[in-house]
Amino acid sequence: MAIDKLTPRYLNKDNDERLIKPSEMTEALNLRISTEDDGDGIVIKNAYGNVAKSFNIAPASGTSKTVGSVSHEQLGIIIYFIYNANNNHSIYQYNSSTGSSSRVYQDSVLGFNANSFVTGDIIESNSGDILLFFNDSESAPKKINVTKAIAGNYPNKFTTGTDYEKLLFLTVAKQPPLDPPTYNIVNNSTLKENRIFNKVYQFAYKYVYDDGEHSSMSPYSSLTSSITQLRDGFITESTEDFYNQINVFVKNTVADVDKIILYAREGNSGSFFEIEEKDNVHNSNAVTINFIDDKRGSVLATTQQNKLYDNVPLKADSQSIIEGRLMYGGYTEGYENIATTSTLLSNYSSKPTGDNFDVAFNAVDLRKIEFDFSDTAFNGTTSGDSRLFVNVFWDPKTINIINTAGGSLTFPDVDFSFTKDDGSAAITSGAGVINAISNGVYLDAQGVQFRENIDIPSGSSRSDIIDIIYDLYHLSHIEMGVSPTNDGNSIHDLNNNRTGNFIGTVSFQIFVTKNANTVDIDLRPNELVLRPNFIAHQDAPLQVLSYEEIVVSIVEGGGKTISNGSAVLYKGSNFLGSLKGESKCFKSGSSHTMGIIYYDDRNRSTGVQELGDIFVNSLNDRSTENNLYGPASVVMRIAHNPPSFAKKWAPVYVGKGNTESKLMYTISGAFVPYRNDGSAFFLSGKRKIYISLNSLLNKEESYTKSMNAGISYSFNKGDKLRIIDYNNGSKSQYVFNIIDSVTIDDSNENPIYNELNKSSKYATTGDFLIIEENEDALGFNISAISDDNSNWFKSCLIEVFNTDSKIESNIYYELGTSYDVSSGSHEDDRVTTTPSFTITAQSGSNVQGNTTDRIFKGDIITSGSFSITIGNVYKDGSIYYFFAEETTDSIFSLNVSNSGSVTNTDKVIQITQGDAYFRLRNCFTSVNQISRRNFRTFLVQNSVTRFIESYSVSDFFESESSSIGRPIAYIQNAKQLKRKSSITYSDFYSVDSSILNLTSFNLSLANFKDLAIEHGSIKSLVGYNQSLFYIQERRAGVLAVGKNVIQTGSGDELITLSTNVLGNERYFTGEYGCGNHPESVAHYNGSIFFTDVNSGDIISISSNRLTSISDKTMSSFVGDRFNTISNQANHKVIGGIDKDNKEYIVSSLEISGSMDSFSLAYSINKNVFTTFYSFYPESISSLRGNLHTFKNGYLYEHNETVSRNTFYGGSTAESVIEVVSRKSPSSIKTYESLSIEGNAAWDTTIKTTEQSAVIDDLSFKEKEGMYYAYVHGSTSTRSGSITTTNSTNEFFSLGIVDSISADTILFKNDISLMNFPLGTTSKLYKINNNQLDDLSLTASSISGVKTLTCSATVGGLAQNDIVVLVADSSIEGDQIRDYFAKIKLTKTDINPVELFAINAVLTDSKAHN
16 A cells, blocks of 8 residues: 655646646635744645624615725725715725724715726825825826815815816816916005016916825916006106006915915016915905015926926826826826817007197297197096106207397407418407407207106196196206308408308297197297307418307397297107007017917816917008007907817917017118219119118117117018108008118218218217118108108108017917806807997998997897998997998998897907007107208207007016916827826925925926837836836836836846936836736735736736746636636726735636636745635735725625635635645556545545545544545436446346336346345436436335335336446445546635645555556
């Protein structure tokens, strides 16, 4: 006899029975295999049972299913997720300290379904709260503060709000403010200084959530620009200081936001700095923050400023937290472009005008200048501080000094010393050398410039203004320069045959006369100061060596007086009272590219939906636009529907028009070079005109120097010049090419230099634009300049522009405004579709009218049988004035109120936040040209007030900014994209920081890593020890976190530090992934396990190696099951770790008709599969030494105190061990007995190829701690017909039936000498062809020689049938014999059972050769 000792340790379902090792099992169920404490032996025990843990609040009624769980060892908790068929989905936290589960949250908004798989990560915040990040791959990733939720400390809307409101608390993507801040610029009378006048700002704000998340920034506000800033240079100092505070309005939120932080920046390019932090008030709409720029907090990091939104994925297939970052793999982001139907229209407003007043000569005396206020629109009093601009040049042309009493002028006691022109023979003269000038002194006047900015206080009446002028000028003095007349002689002394000239000044005293509507300024000369400039004698010219000034006191009515010739008055004056019309605008003469953008409820946006260009006519070309020379806006009419995800929408703009405006100002005339004969000449072939910028640049009297204005110009190739306005309102569409911009002095290289006098030198030096002549430009060509009839000298307002704009056409900007999307429709600016209106004028089909209801260009309004299409609309006060085209050939009744309906109810907005500002500018310019040879007026600047367009709010402080906000790109083929093979990650979160950066996903930092897309989506991410393991559908690999791993030629790995968040990827050898079964992924101490259903393998990753762990002993079983599963949609393969028993458990429910349920355990330490289990969990977790599984939404704990093999409240399951005895596998053996080393006997079946024997546990006898049993003959359970048999000894052929009677059978043959058993185990059959049919009888006794008494009435037999008796095979059966025997042990016991080994006693078969 021999003993075959079997020590079962692990499963092998692959090999042939004759290859099974003594340590292998072909079946194992509900076993717990562990090493003894001394490490020598291995003991098999029946499995721990499980028990349901209690709840503080039980799960909701209805079918429930656990769809995921996550544990945290240090915190001692498990959080699990429950799907409920009644949509009462829930999250529970199990606390090992209390041994019970608490409901964290229950609501349909969780959106679980029966096939969901929810992953989670738990962290403890620096405040000690438990934060859960979870993801189901089918909806937005979510996060919840478990501590706060259990305690009920969330705001009410968390449980009572709408789904939209509840998700504000739950999504990882924290909602930022969706609307830009709004503001009012106001006066705060308590402030002692104004810190904001010379600055322009934009505002933005963010939310700080209770758990420390900082949202992305809101859209930026529009740029602040007060009316006083737009009027800078035209207002009083007190007015400058009036608007000294900006009240900024930001929105509260119902979400779990703790604080609101407001930021500001100067202009468009500065950094945002913190202004103030406010508490969020959940039940209030808005909060006001008063900004005076008296303190500045920390600067917003550029990375935060550039973050348009938190680019948390819309959905993700996988999630992990590692090294302070939240990561998602296989994620979905972005939105696709939509088909748009829209119209862009340029809308023009009227040019605002001030209250102009007239300036003229007194009808009687040309020395008197009259300011006439009688024709102004100004009546009543000024509504605010205002200014009166006096810009007058009085030119008397000539001054004649004569003796009104007749005779010569005498100048006694004036001494002059002379010398000859050649320097010889000096002549000294005494008193009275020139003491009589017979014909008077004739002088050219240089003119007098009156330029005053007169402050007019608020509430001033017309008479008050007249009084102010009176007080300013009455009895004041003003001087005027004088110079020789054109013939060079101002003295004709006939008596002494001398001629000569003088230069000097005339002093005037001003007398003011007030009238009801006019003010007369009377210029009365009272002193003349002369000095001789040149004296000539009839014999020889003389030069003056020394002289005394001649001072002439002029007394009206006395002996000397001054008279003037035909005086000329140049004027550029107006009264600026309550002027309206300064505003933001779109730069004229340019095309503007617009678009639209949509935002979801987390401010994640589409790319720009391009709407095309709209051209805004230049200010000099509005004849087709009702001659409206005011600011231009853009009307956007939208006919398409917004996308379904949209919560907000906003217009966007490329930031500037495609034509750059470089300069808009009045010039100081135009010049060309001249020959001595007066004809123009040019050194090169081009005919050039020099346009003087002396009015603007660098001269002391220029606008930039005298007013300290911040305007400059530099030439670029492609610059052009257009004429906006000349001669006080005339328009021209001429355009000139600019060749160059030059600064020229009095050198010989100056082609236009004229040294006639000081004025000529002034006029022909300085800064000039050189343009090419346009001969067709009448009034502006060289001919007009040569003929002294050039429009260049008539207060000519020009614009320099360049069409070679370098604007990035695919980058757009928000404009400080956004709109809701409500019920699938755009909200817009329209208030009513049934406006009332009045037609005030009609000419043919062209009508004009007004309304108090807001209407828009492009509206089609019907009223009865009338229909009009609205053209330009502008607002004045509360009235909208419009131009329209009548389309029904009807005549309106004028000045009658009409009720209408807008029939084309497009969604419409009017955009005023353009790239420029329409505002006043004080424009210096030349006075009218008198002669190209007479430059005497060029030392004097006239000043006119013009509305211009500028990119700056003011000329006097840095303000070249507009309302452009955050940049948004146009993406040509934008679509919602699942980035299957990419990983995105959050900003870094430090436990020491109060900012929870795990929700901050900044796309501007390129926070993603792309892997090989051919391997499918990233279904699972596992972080461990600065390594991120990624499992795609068909491959797996690892990424270093914060470092690079470099593989050497020998295969060694070198680790280097890296600034990259994710280093180089390294794929493991082997094309294995988890397919669509991420629920199978589990990890333990750096080892990762998952199933690859498609390949039919169970995989482990350990020590940076990937291995198919099912390939050795379980490939057939696993492959067959997975092949069946692969054909089933939504069939789960659950994986999890039993940390106590160091097992990876993989489980799957049955597939009806195809596959039974199974749960299979792999020993992590032993690297073998050890057992199946008869529990089939919905999820698996381990916590603090105990396995926890879930069923029907309940958590069950597996531990040694629970009845063994009792699962989920069901009956006790059996433990099964099947081993193979194959000692001397090439020999046939007979099996004599069995022994079990353990603490209990087991029901046992021993089976060979054709035989089997059953030994119940009672048949085992305990001897010295072991259990022994004899192996009976081959047994089988007989029921029904017998077609085959693996044993023969239990069969007895009784013979041929002669007859039957009641319960007896009479045989034809003798049965009395047969040795067969009787009793209840001796069953009777009849032969029916090739099978034995059960007669349902047993043999009771023998009567006589041929009669058999049966256990019951005999039926189913006839004469000549052959009857067979089948006895108890365990007694009569063949002895068990084969090359091998399968020994199967089963035990059903709630108490611990141990087994160490199984011994089979066998002998060689004597019948076997």
